[in-house]
Amino acid sequence: MEFFSETRAALLESDPRKKGALVEQLYTNLKQNKLTFDHDAPVSLFEQPSYAPIVQIVRPRDVPKRRHFDNREGQGILLHAIAHIEYSAIDLALDSAYRFRHMPREYYRDWIEVADDEVRHFRMLEELMKKAGVRYGDYPVHTALFDAGKKSGKDILERMAVIPRYLEANGLDANPKIIRKLRNSPPDAMLDAIAEALEVILEEEVVHVAKGDRWFKYVCAQRGIDPSVYFEIIERFYPGMEKRHPQLNIEARRAAGFACEELKRMGAEKCE
Template sequence: MYTNLRHGVFTFDHDTPVETFDTPSYASVAPIVRPREVPKRKRFDDPEGQGVLLHAIAHIEYSAIDLALDSAYRFRRMPEAYYADWVEVAHDEVRHFRMLEALMRKIGVRYGDYPVHTALFDAGRKSGGDPLERMAVVPRYLEANGLDANPKIIEKLRRYPPTPMLEAIVEALEVILEEEVSHVSKGDRWFKHFCEARGVDTAVYFDIVERYYPGLEQKNLRLNVDARRAAGFACDELKRMGAKKCE
């Protein structure tokens, strides 16, 4: 499908019934636990800590593959550009996952060696009935949070004496960060598209996210303002989220 879209050949059966997925695709690969039971990332200067870190990020990328494909599959009769965007995002996420998987193999870890949670899958399932909510919750909230978290992880990794593995992890995270800006931007574009089509103000974003994740505006978040601005967030939005400065 990705190849067809890139070459301008688009085929999609909009009349096929939409299936509901109650189990994530990774359920047969990785043990599933509650979020607080997932192994915590502590020290990153040994293979065990690096394995836990890489596995956690790989799981996010794996989940993002499913979410992007689901966004392309679930919502019918959208503009062709909508499907092209989310299939392209899925293609990027596959590449990210494989990049992380290759690093995991170097330290003897495979995807599924550690337990994972279903937080992203659950968010996708709950927002599966409305494309406006999907765009608000998944790319514009969850993926945008990754724009904030990624630099913090890179900063922690750089505090350790450099090693080839640490440098490779940082390089991978920098690639992911740069490309995730584009993914959030696509979500921002379609969120605003659906807002305009329905005649609602984009401030509905806060109402939607508040229903899923209460307390967004009360959080004192360390936002990656530059990345979020590049992805389409307005300064007034970021200030509502806790940004001290925004231009």
């Protein structure tokens, strides 16, 4: 079995159950050294997300708003939105492993491990969606994460900056806010279960961002570039976003590899 062809097969699969099984088998085979690596094999470009056949795709502004968590419909919308992020994260991790060649073996293991984690997150949310009477695909979704992956797919330095170090790191800031809102709501078993799931995801996403930080800095070192180029990259992709980081999760970002000088440049008043 060849690593890149197996990764491509998992990436293209749209059925969540089949995709999860393919990722698990891929990760198992990788850990057991059952895969060969043909770094010179052609790289396919993906023009549409793998989930396109099973969901309705709309503009971001047309996605149902996550506002009311005190009823099953609001909870279902929240769970569906987070599940879509996790599904998209599976593909982004697979794509990062598939697209970029001639990296150390640890690079590929890191991103397949991330994909395996995201599969577990998706399944955890899927179980909660069932309790809320919702299935993945019941609500429309947007392609913002897929689009970001596509735009950052030409250069591994840009990919590591944009996806794990920017977008996923932003999730480290946003996740605690949702958890607090859920915990501050009137007692509800479903809200408690959602909060617990988000706490698991938050803890493990710190590790995912740290992997992106590791490989971002690895490529910077290989090219003789100062890691501060991160801000130039983000400004190029998201103009004006450098300091738009309200309520930074300093602890999580520090654990993921961000330096205090970076966080202060993003607007942090205190950092140790």
